[in-house]
Amino acid sequence: MVVTNPITSTVVLSCVSLYYYFGGKLTVSVSLLVIYALAYDSEHENFLSENSQEVKSLEPEKETKKKKKCCGGKDGGCCSTKNKNGAKKKEGCCGSGKCAPKNKNKSSGARSGDSEVTEKENEKEAKKSEFPMAVDFTQSFKIKGKSNSSELSELKVNGNNARPLKRFAKRIQNKKNDDNVEVDIIKSAMTISKDKLLNSQIYIFYSSLQGAAARNAEKAHVLLSESKELESKPILMNLDEIDDLDEYFVNTPVENALYIFVLPSYDSDCPLDYFLQTLSENFHDFRIDKFPLRKLVGYTVLGLGDSESWPEKFCYQAKMTDTWISKLGGRRIFPVGEVCVKVDGEDKVTEWIDLFCEMLKDDEPILYEYDENDDDYEDPEETNENDDDELIDLEDIGAVNNDSSLGIKKMVAKDSPTYKQLTKQGYTIVGSHSGVKICRWTKSDLRGTGSCYKQSLFNIVSSRCMELTPSLACSSKCVFCWRHGTNPVSKSWRWEVDEPEYILENALQGHYSKIKQMRGVPGVVAERFAKAFKVAHCALSLVGEPIMYPYINRFVELLHSKDISSFLVCNAQHPDALRNLGKVTQLYVSIDAPTKFDLKKVDRPLFKDFWERMLECLDLINSLQSHQRTVYRLTLVKGFNMGDISAYADLVERGNPCFIEVKGATFAGSSTGNGNSLTMQNIPFYEECTNFVKEFSAELQRRGLAYDVAAEHAHSNTILIANTKFKINNEWHTHIDFEKFFTLLKSGEEFTHLDYMAKTPEWALFGNGGFAPGNTRIHRKGKKKNKDLINETVTLPPLPAAI
Numbered sequence: 001m002v003v004t005n006p007i008t009s010t011v012v013l014s015c016v017s018l019y020y021y022f023g024g025k026l027t028v029s030v031s032l033l034v035i036y037a038l039a040y041d042s043e044h045e046n047f048l049s050e051n052s053q054e055v056k057s058l059e060p061e062k063e064t065k066k067k068k069k070c071c072g073g074k075d076g077g078c079c080s081t082k083n084k085n086g087a088k089k090k091e092g093c094c095g096s097g098k099c100a101p102k103n104k105n106k107s108s109g110a111r112s113g114d115s116e117v118t119e120k121e122n123e124k125e126a127k128k129s130e131f132p133m134a135v136d137f138t139q140s141f142k143i144k145g146k147s148n149s150s151e152l153s154e155l156k157v158n159g160n161n162a163r164p165l166k167r168f169a170k171r172i173q174n175k176k177n178d179d180n181v182e183v184d185i186i187k188s189a190m191t192i193s194k195d196k197l198l199n200s201q202i203y204i205f206y207s208s209l210q211g212a213a214a215r216n217a218e219k220a221h222v223l224l225s226e227s228k229e230l231e232s233k234p235i236l237m238n239l240d241e242i243d244d245l246d247e248y249f250v251n252t253p254v255e256n257a258l259y260i261f262v263l264p265s266y267d268s269d270c271p272l273d274y275f276l277q278t279l280s281e282n283f284h285d286f287r288i289d290k291f292p293l294r295k296l297v298g299y300t301v302l303g304l305g306d307s308e309s310w311p312e313k314f315c316y317q318a319k320m321t322d323t324w325i326s327k328l329g330g331r332r333i334f335p336v337g338e339v340c341v342k343v344d345g346e347d348k349v350t351e352w353i354d355l356f357c358e359m360l361k362d363d364e365p366i367l368y369e370y371d372e373n374d375d376d377y378e379d380p381e382e383t384n385e386n387d388d389d390e391l392i393d394l395e396d397i398g399a400v401n402n403d404s405s406l407g408i409k410k411m412v413a414k415d416s417p418t419y420k421q422l423t424k425q426g427y428t429i430v431g432s433h434s435g436v437k438i439c440r441w442t443k444s445d446l447r448g449t450g451s452c453y454k455q456s457l458f459n460i461v462s463s464r465c466m467e468l469t470p471s472l473a474c475s476s477k478c479v480f481c482w483r484h485g486t487n488p489v490s491k492s493w494r495w496e497v498d499e500p501e502y503i504l505e506n507a508l509q510g511h512y513s514k515i516k517q518m519r520g521v522p523g524v525v526a527e528r529f530a531k532a533f534k535v536a537h538c539a540l541s542l543v544g545e546p547i548m549y550p551y552i553n554r555f556v557e558l559l560h561s562k563d564i565s566s567f568l569v570c571n572a573q574h575p576d577a578l579r580n581l582g583k584v585t586q587l588y589v590s591i592d593a594p595t596k597f598d599l600k601k602v603d604r605p606l607f608k609d610f611w612e613r614m615l616e617c618l619d620l621i622n623s624l625q626s627h628q629r630t631v632y633r634l635t636l637v638k639g640f641n642m643g644d645i646s647a648y649a650d651l652v653e654r655g656n657p658c659f660i661e662v663k664g665a666t667f668a669g670s671s672t673g674n675g676n677s678l679t680m681q682n683i684p685f686y687e688e689c690t691n692f693v694k695e696f697s698a699e700l701q702r703r704g705l706a707y708d709v710a711a712e713h714a715h716s717n718t719i720l721i722a723n724t725k726f727k728i729n730n731e732w733h734t735h736i737d738f739e740k741f742f743t744l745l746k747s748g749e750e751f752t753h754l755d756y757m758a759k760t761p762e763w764a765l766f767g768n769g770g771f772a773p774g775n776t777r778i779h780r781k782g783k784k785k786n787k788d789l790i791n792e793t794v795t796l797p798p799l800p801a802a803i
């Protein structure tokens with residue numbers, strides 16, 4: 001029996017309850033039911049009889065119920081209710097008010113002949129109706145906007161909504177991030193204008209009291225006038241003779257103007273004061289466009305001064321000019337030159353002008369802003385979101401590649417997600433398996449704010465260092481790796497191989513192109529910038545395992561033939577490659593943990609016999625490769641590998657390296673996606689690193705091993721323990737004499753690490769901080785100063801960001 005009337009349902013339920021209550025006294029219940037039915041019937045005619053009819057006509061009723069729902073048709077769909085005879089009783093549309101014809105026909109034969117007039121009446125009636133209209137709420141859960149059939153089918157096919165919906169959201173997020181990245185790139189790396197710099201009209205402004213600036217401005221004028229590539233002859237102008245400075249510094253004389261300033265500095269009254277005052281006033285004058293000089297194609301400043309007599313105010317007015325022109329919207333297209341007329345002479349001016357002329361021909365994008373924080377580590381969120389969707393573990397690909405039917409593949413093909421990911425992170429992918437990336441220390445050194453720790457420990461100048469790997473693939477997945485496993489992993493080489501010549505040529509090109517982009521960044525030191533175009537060192541590390549590259553020896557030889565020193569870092573997992581390695585300037589072995597158990601935890605190596613492999617490598621360091629300058633690199637991760645000093649000492653005893661470089665890990669964000677669960681708690685403080693090193697050194701000495709703490713670079717939590725054979729006459733010689741290295745190499749004679757060492761400077765010795773003189777230390781906002789590091793630190797006033 002089907003009971004639909006709510007009152008009836010209540011009565012029946014009551015009866016059943018009473019039946020049970022009275023212990024199955026059916027008679028009582030039935031009598032109560034009959035009494036109620038009689039009473040109800042007298043009030044509602046034929047209640048029982050009508051209900052019995054309803055039961056009989058079950059199928060038509062079903063249809064009636066169905067039609068009470070919104071038809072969900074186009075234009076809002078039609079809603080209708082019918083009376084018990086099946087005739088139209090009430091009608092309403094939940095959307096536009098139009099009834100979809102399909103449903104009209106279906107609902108009843110009586111509807112087929114309805115006229116438009118009737119429809120309108122019905123609409124009115126529906127509006128008057130007190131009953132709520134039926135609404136299909138399933139529509140509310142559909143994804144808004146343009147439907148994407150593939151997304152929807154993905155949702156359907158999967159069956160489990162959680163995962164695809166997450167992926168869907170992720171992709172939307174990716175899209176958003178991609179857009180942001182694009183905007184940022186456009187903002188920070190835009191070229192000056194659509195026109196080439198060579199098509200611009202150059203104005204050379206100078207101011208001079210004693211003639212030096214006038215002479216050098218004239219020199220620039222002559223050199224630029226001789227250039228056949230410049231479309232217009234440059235114009236030379238004495239700032240002090242311009243009647244109305246606004247003609248040039250509020251308005252611009254022509255549309256394609258490019259300004260060069262050749263300026264002295266005077267700490268006493270001079271005409272330049274008026275010029276600088278005018279610029280400052282213009283900047284603060286609310287009636288003037290805030291950035292009037294954005295109309296310029298670009299500008300640059302060459303300062304002349306005297307660094308001996310005015311070290312504190314060296315070229316300060318040239319720097320002020322740079323600041324104001326930039327504040328007024330000018331785009332710096334070349335680093336500010338600072339020439340000391342006493343020390344450098346006028347050759348340096350010529351050098352600056354020559355390089356400037358070279359740069360005019362370049363279409364390379366120019367960075368106008370540079371945030372050092374960008375280089376520290378990638379945004380973990382950004383990296384993580386692609387972990388499971390896009391990045392492919394190349395070990396797995398390797399397995400696929402073993403299928404001979406597929407042939408040898410490229411390690412990182414141009415159209416692969418890994419390629420996209422790595423280039424997004426700033427890598428220049430060279431060929432199919434090498435990468436080059438300008439390191440943050442290179443940028444920092446270019447800006448005069450300090451080199452990396454390898455300068456204090458070994459004499460590497462960061463602005464002349466290229467960071468490169470000939471193998472983006474690695475055989476470990478270290479927890480502290482700043483790539484978060486975005487690089488390919490594999491135990492052995494399974495890919496196409498590029499020739500060393502090709503890699504080096506293109507890597508240098510990629511490196512120089514990134515250096516060029518730095519020419520507009522505030523603070524770039526022109527002299528370092530010029531020298532950066534002659535790479536002197538190559539750090540073969542970056543990401544991946546360089547020693548896996550089959551032609552690593554040929555590659556290193558090629559570097560040396562160009563007077564580029566080689567610093568090769570290996571992960572101690574490839575003893576065969578290490579056995580065959582030729583001479584390198586310095587050979588690193590990463591010792592990421594002192595015990596088998598810890599090493600597995602930290603490095604997550606792919607090899608099952610990883611521990612035996614490492615020990616074999618250490619034996620090689622102590623035998624076949626003992627002629628090399630060998631370094632153990634320890635990366636300290638709190639809670640992972642800082643405990644067992646005695647076990648570390650065992651490894652030192654085994655390999656007997658020249659140096660032990662101890663470095664606190666840097667936080668590269670944590671990522672659960674690839675098992676990297678590091679947090680800031682795992683990053684040791686400098687004091688913890690120094691304590692570790694002192695204990696370590698004491699343990700080595702206790703065993704009769706000749707090691708002691710030698711140098712440091714406190715800024716990057718790095719300390720060097722050296723074998724005391726590098727202490728000559730009680731003075732540490734941990735630095736490298738590069739000239740000597742190349743001379744020895746070219747001589748063809750055999751030589752060892754003891755033949756090209758150089759004295760460690762005072763500032764680099766342990767306890768002195770290791771911050772190289774000639775640089776300005778900048779403390780980042782919010783970063784607590786370490787009381788041990790207060791020597792030679794200056795906090796610079798913020799430079800205006802160029803527009």
Ligand SMILES: Cc1cc2nc3c(=O)[nH]c(=O)nc-3n(C[C@H](O)[C@H](O)[C@H](O)COP(=O)(O)O)c2cc1C
Pocket residue numbers: 207208209210211212213214264265266267268304305306307310313314315316341
């Ligand atoms: C009185 C005086 C003050 C100076 N003040 C500075 C100074 O503050 N900073 C600086 O770098 N050079 C300073 N210099 C050096 C000049 O800037 C330098 O000699 C410059 O080449 C002069 O250019 P000019 O011959 O075109 O006037 C000063 C020189 C003099 C004579």
Ligand code: SF4
Pocket residue numbers: 439440441442452453454460461462463465466467539
């Ligand atoms: S040695 Fe390494 S950290 Fe230092 S500048 Fe070169 S690439 Fe950068």
